[in-house]
Amino acid sequence: MTKLIMQHYTDPYSEPWPWPNFQPWELASKGNGAVQIEMRAGDRLQKLRYRWDAALTVNSAYRDMAYNLSKKVKSTRDSQHPKGTAFDIRTRGWSLDELYRFKELAYKIGFRGFGGYNTKKGKPKFIHIDDRGTPAKWGNRWAWPDAYTMKAQT
Ligand SMILES: [Zn+2]
Numbered sequence: 001m002t003k004l005i006m007q008h009y010t011d012p013y014s015e016p017w018p019w020p021n022f023q024p025w026e027l028a029s030k031g032n033g034a035v036q037i038e039m040r041a042g043d044r045l046q047k048l049r050y051r052w053d054a055a056l057t058v059n060s061a062y063r064d065m066a067y068n069l070s071k072k073v074k075s076t077r078d079s080q081h082p083k084g085t086a087f088d089i090r091t092r093g094w095s096l097d098e099l100y101r102f103k104e105l106a107y108k109i110g111f112r113g114f115g116g117y118n119t120k121k122g123k124p125k126f127i128h129i130d131d132r133g134t135p136a137k138w139g140n141r142w143a144w145p146d147a148y149t150m151k152a153q154t
Helices: 039-052 065-069 096-109
Strands: 003-006 035-038 058-060 086-090 113-118 124-130 136-139
Touching (some): 035 039, 039 086, 039 096, 096 113, 096 124
Parallel strands (some): 113 136
Antiparallel strands (some): 003 035, 058 086, 113 124
């Protein structure tokens, strides 16, 4: 697996930037400003954006480990964000139909980790998707693809 690496999102990027709908600052760690995104994950995010055909807001993508473990984030060592495979996409105000279409599209494109996070009032806030390659689901069920919740037909 290959990573796109920038020491800081404001640095010049020597090659053509591969993801036209997502800029370095959107994918950078809010801790140290670095960008470390797996190419396959970024390519899948761009593919998802093309098929979705509307703007997507990335709340969080790459996180350096210190920031990931900080009080502000309170995530864990095995989080997918420091690996550069995870994206938290803002879902505030989305309809149930939009939530459904989005997670199924993400699954179809190859994302396998899904987590749904709600606001304090219980409304969808953001969906975590990641390219870990093996099935994982947590949080609220609205974020889980049908493939993870349907019983196999016999
Ligand atoms: Zn996440």
